[in-house]
Amino acid sequence: MDGPLRFDGRVVLVTGAGGGLGRAYALAFAERGASVVVNDLGGDFRGMGKSSSAADKVVEEIRKKGGKAVANYDSVEAGEKVVKTALDAFGRIDVVVNNAGILRDRSFVRTSDEDWDIVHKVHLRGSFLVTRAAWDHMKKQKFGRIIMTSSASGIYGNFGQANYSAAKLGLLGLSKTLAIEGLKSNIHCNTIAPAAGSRMTQTVMPQDLLDALKPDYVAPLVLWLCHDSCEENGSLFEVGAGWIGKLRWERTLGAIVRQKNQPVTPEAVKANWSKICDFDNATKPQTVQESTASMIEVLHKIDSQEDISMNRTSHTVSDTTSRLDRAIGYKLPQQTFSYTELEAIMYALGVGASIKNPENLKFVYEGSSDFSCLPTFGIIPAQKSMMSGALAEVPGLNINFAKLLHGEQYLELYKPLPRTGQLTSEAVIVDILDKGSGLVILLDVYSYSGKELICFNQFSVFIVGSGGFGGKKTSNKAKVTVPPPKRPPDVVLEDTTSLNQAVLYRLSGDWNPLHIDPSFASLGGFEKPILHGLCSLGFSARHVLQQFGNNDVSRFKAIKARFAKPVYPGQTLSTEMWKEGNRIHFQTKVQETGDIVLSNAYVDLVPTSDDLSAKISSKDGVLRSTLVFEEIGCRIKDVGKELVKKVNAVFEWNITKHGKTAARWTIDLKNGSGELYQGPARGSADTVFTLSDEDFMEVVMGKLNPQKAFFSGKLRVKGNIMLSQKLEMILKDYAKL
Ligand code: NAI
Numbered sequence: 001m002d003g004p005l006r007f008d009g010r011v012v013l014v015t016g017a018g019g020g021l022g023r024a025y026a027l028a029f030a031e032r033g034a035s036v037v038v039n040d041l042g043g044d045f046r047g048m049g050k051s052s053s054a055a056d057k058v059v060e061e062i063r064k065k066g067g068k069a070v071a072n073y074d075s076v077e078a079g080e081k082v083v084k085t086a087l088d089a090f091g092r093i094d095v096v097v098n099n100a101g102i103l104r105d106r107s108f109v110r111t112s113d114e115d116w117d118i119v120h121k122v123h124l125r126g127s128f129l130v131t132r133a134a135w136d137h138m139k140k141q142k143f144g145r146i147i148m149t150s151s152a153s154g155i156y157g158n159f160g161q162a163n164y165s166a167a168k169l170g171l172l173g174l175s176k177t178l179a180i181e182g183l184k185s186n187i188h189c190n191t192i193a194p195a196a197g198s199r200m201t202q203t204v205m206p207q208d209l210l211d212a213l214k215p216d217y218v219a220p221l222v223l224w225l226c227h228d229s230c231e232e233n234g235s236l237f238e239v240g241a242g243w244i245g246k247l248r249w250e251r252t253l254g255a256i257v258r259q260k261n262q263p264v265t266p267e268a269v270k271a272n273w274s275k276i277c278d279f280d281n282a283t284k285p286q287t288v289q290e291s292t293a294s295m296i297e298v299l300h301k302i303d304s305q306e307d308i309s310m311n312r313t314s315h316t317v318s319d320t321t322s323r324l325d326r327a328i329g330y331k332l333p334q335q336t337f338s339y340t341e342l343e344a345i346m347y348a349l350g351v352g353a354s355i356k357n358p359e360n361l362k363f364v365y366e367g368s369s370d371f372s373c374l375p376t377f378g379i380i381p382a383q384k385s386m387m388s389g390a391l392a393e394v395p396g397l398n399i400n401f402a403k404l405l406h407g408e409q410y411l412e413l414y415k416p417l418p419r420t421g422q423l424t425s426e427a428v429i430v431d432i433l434d435k436g437s438g439l440v441i442l443l444d445v446y447s448y449s450g451k452e453l454i455c456f457n458q459f460s461v462f463i464v465g466s467g468g469f470g471g472k473k474t475s476n477k478a479k480v481t482v483p484p485p486k487r488p489p490d491v492v493l494e495d496t497t498s499l500n501q502a503v504l505y506r507l508s509g510d511w512n513p514l515h516i517d518p519s520f521a522s523l524g525g526f527e528k529p530i531l532h533g534l535c536s537l538g539f540s541a542r543h544v545l546q547q548f549g550n551n552d553v554s555r556f557k558a559i560k561a562r563f564a565k566p567v568y569p570g571q572t573l574s575t576e577m578w579k580e581g582n583r584i585h586f587q588t589k590v591q592e593t594g595d596i597v598l599s600n601a602y603v604d605l606v607p608t609s610d611d612l613s614a615k616i617s618s619k620d621g622v623l624r625s626t627l628v629f630e631e632i633g634c635r636i637k638d639v640g641k642e643l644v645k646k647v648n649a650v651f652e653w654n655i656t657k658h659g660k661t662a663a664r665w666t667i668d669l670k671n672g673s674g675e676l677y678q679g680p681a682r683g684s685a686d687t688v689f690t691l692s693d694e695d696f697m698e699v700v701m702g703k704l705n706p707q708k709a710f711f712s713g714k715l716r717v718k719g720n721i722m723l724s725q726k727l728e729m730i731l732k733d734y735a736k737l
Contacts, residue, residue, distance in 0.1 A: 004032070005032065005223060005224065005227045005229070006032050006033045007029055007032045007033045007034035007095075007223075007226075007227070008032075008033035008034075009033070010029075010033070010034045010035070010094040010095060011034065011035045011036075011037070011086050011090040011091075011092050011093050011094050011095070012026075012029045012034040012035070012036050012037070012094065012095040012096075012097070012226070013036075013037040013039060013082065013083065013085075013086050013093060013095065013096050013097070013130070013134070014026045014029070014036065014037070014038060014039065014097040014099055015039045015040075015076050015082065015096075015097065015098055015099050015100035015126070015127075015130055016039065016040055016041075016076070016099045016100025016101060017036075017038040017039055017040055017055065017058055017097075017099065018038065018040025018042055018053075018054025018055045018057065018058055019040070019054055019058075019198065019199060020196065020198030020199060020200060020215055021099055021149075021194055021196050021198060021215045021218055021219075022038075022040070022097070022099040022100070023038075023058050023061075023215070024196075024214075024215035024216050024218065024219045025097050025099065025219050025222050025223075026038050026058055026062065026069065027058070027061065027062060027065075027067075027219075028216075028219040028220070028222075028223055029095075029223065029226075030062040030065070030067030030068065030069055031065065031067060032223065034068075034095070035068040035069070035089070035090040036062060036067065036068065036069040036070075037069070037070055037071075037072055037082070037085050037086045037089065037090075038055045038058045038059050038062070038069055038070070038071050038072070039055065039071075039072040039073075039074065039076070039082050039085075039100065040054040040055040040058075040071075040072075040073065040100070041073065041074070041075045041076075041100070042054040042055065042073060043102070045102060045103055045199050045200050046102055046103060046104060047102035047104070047118050047119075047122060050073070050075075051073075052071065052073045055071035055072065055073055056071050058071075059071045068090075070085060070089040070090075071085075072085040075100075075122070075126070076098070076100045076122060076126030076127070076129065076130050077121055077122070077125065077126055077129060078129070079126070079128075079129030079130040079131070079132060079133040080129070080133045082130050082133065083096075083130060083133035083134050083137075084133075086134075087137070092137065092141065093134045093137050093138065094138070094141075094143060094144065094145065095144070095145045095146070095147075095226045096130060096131055096134050096144075096145075096146050096147070097146075097147040097149075097222060097226070098126070098127035098130060098131065098146070098147060098148050098149055098171070099147070099149050100122060100123075100126055101122060101123055101149065101200065102118065102119065102122050102123075102200075103119070103161075103164060103200060104118060104119050104163060104164070105160045105161055105164070106160060106162075106163075107159070107160050108160075108162040111162055111163055115163055116162075116163045119163040119164050119167050120163065120166070120167045120170075123149075123164070123167040123168060123170075123171065124167040124170045124171060124174070127148055127149075127171055127174065128174065131146055131174075131178065134146075135182075135187070138182070138185065138187045139182075139185045139187065142185050142186045143186050143187070143228070144182060144185070144186070144187035144188070145187070145188055145189075145225065145226035145227070145230075146175070146178060146182075146187065146188070146189040146190075147189075147190060147191070147192060147222055147225060147226065148171040148172070148174060148175040148189065148190070148191040148192075149168075149171065149191070149192060149193075149194065150168045150169065150171050150172050150175075150191045150192065150193045150236065151164065151165070151168040151193050151194075152193050152195065152238065153165045153168055154166075154167070154168025154169035154170075154171070154172065154193070155168075155169065155172075155193055155236075155238075155247070168193075171191060172191050172236055175189045175190065175191040175234065175236075176189075176234050179233045179234030180234065182233075183233060188225070188230070188231075188232065188233040188234075189233065189234065190225045190232055190233065190234065190235050190236070190237070191235070191236045191237070192218070192221060192222065192225075192236075192237050192238075192239055193236065193237070193238045193239070193247075194215075194218045194238075194239050194240055195213055195218075195238070195239070195240030195241065196213045196214065196215045196217070196218050196240060197209065197210030197211060197212070197213045197214065197215070198210075198215065201213075212241070213240055213241055217239075217240060217241055217242045218239050218240060221237060221239045221244050225237075236248075248284050248286070249284060249285060249286075250279065250282045250283070250284050251282060251283050251284070251285055251291075252275075252276060252277060252278055252279050252280075252282050253275075253278070253280075253281055253282065253283065254275070254276055255272035255275040255276050256298055256302070257269055257271075257272050257276075258302060259302065260302050260303065280465075281465065281466060324396055324397070324432045324439075324469070324471065325396070325432075326395055326396035327394045327395065327396040327397045327429055327432060327441075328429055328430065328431060328432060329428065329429065329430075330394050330395065330396075330397075330428065330429045331426065331427065331428045332385050332388070332390040332391070332394070332426075332427040332428070332429075332443075333388070333390055334424055334425065334426055335381070335384040335385050335388060335424070335425045335427070336422060336423070336424050336425075337380065337381035337384055337422070337423050337424075337425065337447075338421070338422040338423075339380075339381075339420060339421060339422075339423075340420045341366035341371065341419060341420060343377075343380075343508070344363075344373040344374070344377055344417075344419065344420075345363070345364050345365075345366065346504075346507050346508055347373075347374060347377045347380060347508045347538070348360070348363040348364050348373075348374050348377075349364060349504055350501070350504045350505035350506075350507065350508050350535060350538065351374065351376065351505065351535055351537075351538025351539050351541075351542060352495050352497065352501070352538070352539045352542065353374065353542060357546070359546065359551045360551075362551075366419075371419055372416065372419070372553045373416070373417040373418075373419060373553070374538065374541070374542065374545075374553070375411070375413055375416070375417070375541065375545065375553050375556035375559075376411060376534075376537060376538045376541045376542075376559065377417055378411050378413055378417055378447065378454070378455040378457070379409065379411050379457055379534055379537075380508050380509055381423040381425050381447045381455075382411075382425050382427070382445035382447050382455070382457035382459075383457075383459075383509060383510065383534075384425060384509065385425050385427035385443070385445050386427075386443065386445075386459055386461070387509065387510065387511075390427075391441070391443075391461075394429065397429075397432075397441070404461055404462070404463055404464075405438075405461070405462040405463075405464060405563075406459065406460075406461060406462070406533050406534070406563055407440060407460040407461060407462035407562065407563060408458075408459075408460035408479075408481060408560070408561065408562045408563065409457070409458070409459060409460070409533075409534065409537060409559075409560070409561055409563070410456075410457065410458040410460075410479035410558065410559070410560045411455060411456070411457050411558060411559050412455060412456045412457075412557065412558040412638065412639075413454070413455045413556060413557065413558070414453055414454060414455060414456075414639075415452075415454060415554075416553045416554050416556075417454065417455070417553075418449060418454075421449050422449065423447040423448065423449055423454060423455075424447065424448050424449075425445050425446065425447045425448075426445070426446050426447075426448070427443055427444065427445040427446075428443070428444050428445075429441060429442065429443055430442045430443070430444045430458075430475075430477040431475040431477045431478065432471065433471060433472060433473060433474065433475055433478075434467045434468065434469055434470065434471030434472065434473060435462070435467050435473065436467045436468055437464065437465070437467055437468075438462050438463050438464045438465060438466055438467045439462075439463050439466040439467045439469070439471070440460055440461065440462050440463075441459075441460070441461045441463070442458060442459075442460055442475060442477055442478055443458065443459040443460075443461060444456070444457070444458050444477070445457040445458070445459065446642060451646075453639070453642055453646075456638070456639060456642075458478075458479045460478070479560055480560075481560055481561070481562045481599070481600035481601065481602075482560070482583075482585065482600055482602055483585075483600050484576070484578050484585040484586070484587055484600070485578045485580065485585060487578070489576035489577055489578055490577055490578050490579050491547050491576075491577045491579075492574050492575065492576050492577070493543040493546065493547060493574070493575050493577070494572055494573065494574045494575075494591060495539055495542075495543070495572065495573050496570075496571075496572040496573075497531060497535075497539070497567070497569050497570060497571060497572070497573060498569065498570070499569050499570045500569065501531055501535060501569040501570075502515040502516060502529055502530070502531045502532060502535065502569050503516055503569075505531070505532050505534075505535040505538075506532070510532050510534070512532075514526070514529060514530065515529050515530060515531065515532055516529050517529060526566065527568075528568060529568075529569070530566040530567065530568060530569075531566070531567040531568065531569050531571075533563035533566075533567075533597075533598075535567075536563075536567050536573055536588055536597055536598055537559070537561050537563075537598060537601075539573050539575070539588070540561070540573065540575040540586055540588045540598055540601070541556075541559050541603060543575035543577070543586075544559075544575070544577060544584045544586060544603040545603070547577060547584075548577070548579060548584050548603075548605060549605050554606065555605045555606050555608070556603065556605065556606070557582075557603075557604040557605055557606045558603070558604040559601070559602070559603045559604075560601060560602055561588075561598045561599075561600075561601035561602075562598065562599045562600050562601065563597070563598065564595075564596050564597055564598065564599040565590075565595045565596065565597045566597070567590055567597050571590045571591070571592050571593075572590065572591035572592060573588055573589075573590065573591070573597070574588065574589045574590075574591045575587075575588050576588070576589065582604060582605045582606070582607050583602050583603075583604050583605075584602060584603045584604075584605065585601070585602045586598070586601050586602065586603065587599050587600070587601060588601070623655060623657065623662055623663055623693045624693055624694075624696075624697050625653075625655045625663065625693050625696045625697060625700075626663065628696070628697070628700050629653075629665050629676060632667060632676055633676035636667070636669075636673075636674045636675060636676050640669070640672075640673040640674030640675070641673045641674065643669045643674050644669050644670060644671070644672070644673065644674045646669075647669040647670075647723075648669065648670050649669055649670055649686040649687065649720070649723045650666065650667070650668045650669070650670050650671075650681050650683065650684070650685045650686050650687075651666070651667045651669070651685060651686065651687050651688075651689065651723070652664065652665070652666050652680055652681045652685035652687070652688040652689070653665040653666070653667070653688075653689050653690075653696075654688065654689070654690040654691075655691070655692070655693050655696060656690065656691065656692045656693070657692065657693050661690075662693065663678070663693075664678065664679050664680050665677070665678055665679075666678075666679065666680060666681045666682070666685065668681070668682075670686070685719060686719050686720045686723055687717060687718070687719040687720050687721070687723045688717070688718040688719055689715060689716070689717055690715070690716040690717075690718075691709065691714055691715045691716070692714070695709060695714045695715065699715075
């Protein structure tokens, strides 16, 4: 753990430290080892009079506690003199906290020149003069920390404080510029807007609030911002009552109101007013360069007479792309999902499993001897990552989640879902694509039971209106949809959804009111609540499994679908299916309208052992192990990253035929996302296996135990023999033939 933040050897000047907030800062710095200059003019809160007692008292307090402090009684308007006290007493100046302040509250019209000037002189000019006097010393020693004290009145305005608000926001501008100029000399400048009970606030705050808002609650922020280890620079914080928040500017996307060779008219401004003021997808420019880059872009666009979409973001393309790039690779917080047969049955009912089809009994009755979870139930644990709201927290993803649509879904199961269990899901943003009318987030979710990977989901989430930033359009991380064959479907199965279908389906965890609340649905532009896309997907997956997988959940490997159009509860879903080997292409239509609602979809089935023997005999003459390695290669493409984590080794294989090496393969599960290639390992292999093509197949089919093969001399192992235990896992789980 880090130790306490100390200021030993540092010299800190706090202006206006004779009372209120300044006193709290001075005491806190001294307590942590700093030598402190306690500056205070000692006048009243309106800036009248002067006295040395305020500063002296605080110096006395510090010294009593064993701290180091000296007093200075000059006005901050004599900045040089104030800083000189630090240099004379302690030989340097490291930190300046510009805190001195007065009030001359008046309604604007009654504000006199003097009221205006004196407030500006103490706050803005005083901070300027003290800081300038310290600046060169800080620059030379390549260290400086400066605090400017602003106010909520400056940030938001306040009745009767025109002079004060103007000076206080002026300090923010000063601070931002100093942050830029000081950066290369390790001089940082930040601004705070505190709230605390003090003599300054006693006229505006009730006594109990004055007592409750202690200056001591503000001091820790000031100390942190002034510490060597704090990198914060040019920022603004509101602080009080034990709370600290950071502020920044926000800018609407705005609207372009001019066309080439045309004047800008007030009418064009009026016509675009709502867009100019619409904070949806607002940007947060942080520098003048960012701010003006958008203007230059607009000039260029208008000049080159490009078609200017008013929706276009006004910040630069590269800004957005680099911002979004930061979100790629971001891991969402882990989610845990526990379920019993109850949740599995509720899901099955939600996707239309029914005892009208006796074969469905095993999905809805826990007493069935072969009770099973429907494979697509594997989406539900992963969906928690999506639903948790964590996407809204992803740094760099500054998007409007009210415009989120579920675009596509991919699910792959590595083994049938256990009938009850607890799955932990890890989600990561693997890519962000620009689809013009919107952006697509690819969210990969791995769900584990203990350490065992049970399933993988990829959610493609579409954010309407956030596209057009010049990002890439495709990704090699995307599980892509595949159009069905051009012939008429081989089989069509139908199911009519019930009016309560969405009501039932939502109990599995998607509580979006869009699926149940008519007024919410109409806000979204639908005539009534719509069915969940994943519910329709569950219907069609059932159809495929029934038609081509004999309702055997262990035959289900993967599903991919695009959500093309909404379905209303009560409509009939027709799943059109085409068999192409172990891939069943499908698309789902609403029978009443003919609309395709799930498009370019497919289910991959696990081949049966009959399929396997057919495949092997048809390839007679070639090495049968080649098929297995090809399959392993596909699996590595899909889940290589996971395997690399689990296995972390490079395996080399010598496959022999008639006693001679007939093929060499390398399975690299150590580097990057894993890789399979033919030939010896490019680097060094951790383990080298040698065995015949026939024995290899026996091992794969589970007929020959690898340990036994080793002891009987059929399998030779060189290198790290312990790693061979992982061999079984790879072959069993990942070479599903
Ligand atoms: P305070 O009145 O207790 O402290 C201000 C100190 O500055 C006084 O001790 C005063 O003698 C000294 N001072 C005034 N003019 C000076 C000058 N020309 N040279 C040297 N010292 C001078 O008030 P408080 O509340 O502690 O205020 C500290 C700072 O925080 C001020 O800048 C104020 O504007 C700011 N602030 C305070 C808020 C609050 O809730 N207390 C709210 C927002 C801002």
